[in-house]
Amino acid sequence: MNDSLDASAAGSAPTLPGEPVVLLKLGEVFLKGANRERLTRTLVDNLIAMLRDVAPARVRLRHGVVVVRANDRSEETVAALADRCADVLGISRLHRARRIAPSMEALDAAAVAMLARRTGTFAVRARRRDRSFPLTSEQLNRHVGSTIGTTLGRTVRLREPDTTLHIEVDAGAVFVYCDGVSDGDSSRGRGGLPVGMSGRALVLLSGGIDSPVAAYRMMRRGMRVDFLHFSGVPLTGPESVFKAYALCSALERFERRPQLYVSSFGKAQQQIRVSSDERNAMIVQRRLMLRVGEVLARRHHYDALVTGDALGQVASQTLTNIASQDAAVSLPVLRPLLAMDKTEIIEQAREIGTFDISQLPGDDCCSLLAPRRAETHAKEDEIARIERRLDAVELAETVADAVRPYRATRERRPSRTESTLNLPAPTAASINAPTPSARTSS
Known part of the structure; x- marks a missing residue:
């Protein structure tokens, strides 16, 4: 068991590992078929222009999800970027996530650290977009759920849990965030279409x-x-x-x-x-x-x-x-x-x-x-x-x-x-x- 898991088992909330980032889901934009590429390109261009006023950042589109990373990687800057993204039209959901290395050791540490800050029942929802990752989505759900249950003594509840841990596996990185009944890392965007698409x-x-x-x-x-x-x-x-x-x-x-x-x-x-x-x-x-x-x-x-x-x-x-x-x-x-x-x-x-x-x-x-x-x-x-x-x-x-x-x-x-x-x-x-x-x- 690594140091992060030991700290959690001892009862202290460990520092969250990985890089704080913002994940943006596209909603209606993603349903536009042949026009999807043009819509997403316009959305990314709008994001870059809007975020330029906040702080230096990198904006990348990965498998239909936009990833926003602060150049200084600070929590404060990422929070400010997320706040600005909330008003960019064309985005349906925002997630304050951690970007970690694509390894099971890093994933276990991040999952335990996140759940150690919350109480009550939990569920794990994994999505493997990178098919080269060794575990399937279902295997990830079981493995990470077992690790959290063993380390923190928490109970799994698949229907209406107090906290849902989301895992999104991309090529070269894994993104992890939580949604809770009373709090969470996610919020609703304004939806719609990117400004400039309709004339x-x-x-x-x-x-x-x-x-x-x-x-x-x-x-x-x-x-x-x-x-x-x-x-x-x-x-x-x-x-x-x-x-x-x-x-x-x-x-x-x-x-x-x-x-x-x-x-x-x-x-x-x-x-x-x-x-x-x-x-x-x-x-x-x-x-x-x-x-x-x-x-x-x-x-x-x-x-x-x-x-x-x-x-x-x-x-x-x-x-x-x-x-x-x-x-x-x-x-x-x-x-x-x-x-x-x-x-x-x-x-x-x-x-x-x-x-x-x-x-x-x-x-x-x-x-x-x-x-x-x-x-x-x-x-x-x-x-x-x-x-x-x-x-x-x-x-x-x-x-x-x-x-x-x-x-x-x-x-x-x-x-x-x-x-x-x-x-x-x-x-x-x-x-x-x-x-x-x-x-x-x-």
Whole structure:
């Protein structure tokens, strides 16, 4: 019996052997058949980019499992890496594991050391991905279970044990971790698809509760999103822009360095007020916002627009009015919250960390045209007549020309090249400054 087993038998919890690592399971990504290689490559690239802000690390894909190793091999660094991995979309499960040598002596020592830190019944679940390893999965279960029972005096319980010891055998390494009833080395990831797999979209970000949740749900389906915010400047202050910037920074947990475009929309709203009757003003405004979004999308190569509309939530979100808004543009308008109620949306906003930001004070530009009684069934001929007076197509181009870009960033250590590429955060002076008219494409 080696020293580790002797220490455990004597009643003291031994130091865990091996290297601390993070194992990531891919979930839905692993079910994608012919597209699996492209999906996993995108996921690994996203992980490398996200973890670069935390600590130097190595990311490797092994037999459908991603292994993250800290360069300094410290427990603290691995914990920080695991915390960051928890927000990378496309991952279904995370395991804080030990990487040990592929030998029975090392495996016995690691298994006993892990179980010595826990109490109650146990079970062993082994998976042998490397077929050259001398023991099969079932033989590993029996051998390691017997060693733990003999050394620690623990009882095996195959159904609903207090602790489950997992063993994953790969070529050149074995990974070991525990799941417990009250604690464990595993946690649930966010699932979904890796950001960037499903195209690019421009999210109309209001600063309220709904649109950040809509953005997150599209990210989770593999879309890379950037944001367009309409402020009421110069009719309102710049507070809503600061909220939008804060929301983008909060959502950077899930997508690295999203772009924020800001439109000072107040003068366009004045033109709408003059050209439209009160009941239809909100629909005309929302159609104009979509038109501006489409102009930017064409210039910057986005595949779709995204809004936080939920069916029937407000007057502009009746089925008739949604159809009227969609008719203003040719790009797809995605509405991931369409069938959700407000309670569900608020719950998800809290979970992703945007709810408190959305509750901060700030004038919403939509409130400037809020009617006492809004039209719930917009009529096509009335809207067309108003938009002819407004010259909506030309106005959308003019508004898009004046849009300002900002790059949302979290507090982190930028790379040498990134520090020169970051666009500044919005300031009151930059928001209110005039913008030269110049229609350019990128």
